């Protein structure tokens with residue numbers, strides 16, 4: 145290690161970064177039959193690794209998968225014109241000041257626009273849709289307050305990247321599962337309601353389809369049920385299909401959320 149870190153060819157490289165790179169390389173090479181035979185080879189390897197890590201990680205590629213919107217390939221592409229708008233960020237902006245120069249809240253910047261677009265009473269932008277899910281359940285059906293969320297067994301699904309919405313929800317709310325894997329009826333929700341229930345949630349099945357001997361309860365009915373019991377109905381839409389679709393969903397839901405970068409071409413975000 146000492147010889148490597150002090151090699152003249154590595155003189156102009158940051159020592160701390162080299163050390164952690166070299167430690168990791170030594171470790172891998174202990175476990176594989178191939179090891180470098182002399183110092184020059186080690187120096188070359190560390191240099192190569194350093195430059196690979198320091199170069200921009202994203203590379204353009206052709207999408208020949210047949211899947212237009214692929215999470216693995218960056219989800220929805222950004223409009224070139226939107227990127228032009230981002231040039232603004234190379235200077236100072238009014239992120240948290242109002243027109244009078246007073247401290248303001250960044251949440252309000254696009255709130256009015258979102259409210260107008262979707263016909264929503266209120267709106268928030270979060271880091272992603274997963275955080276929207278967690279926020280909704282922790283605010284409106286918090287485990288700490290012994291509150292409960294109803295969710296159908298039919299919606300215990302895993303989306304790409306091992307994402308399971310119900311596991312996230314389970315961290316912040318008491319989940320009460322209703323119905324069965326293939327069939328869930330309105331009466332399942334009705335029977336499951338308790339004084340602790342404050343939220344009924346539905347999770348969009350996204351890339352999964354149930355066919356055949358199946359039954360599920362529509363948003364309209366769940367909204368009615370929730371309203372009648374003075375609790376909230378929340379729909380995780382997964383991604384935005386269209387603005388009218390969200391407007392329509394909001395007619396039968398107290399809360400909806402969706403990813404900002406799945407169908408809607410945006411940076412990572414969640415709209416709630």
Ligand SMILES: *Cc1c(COP(=O)(O)O)cnc(C)c1O
Nearest residue numbers: 272273274347348350380382403
């Ligand atoms: C993709 C997805 C999420 C997670 O969205 P992110 O923006 O990636 O956090 C949550 N719920 C559903 C139904 C989804 O399809």
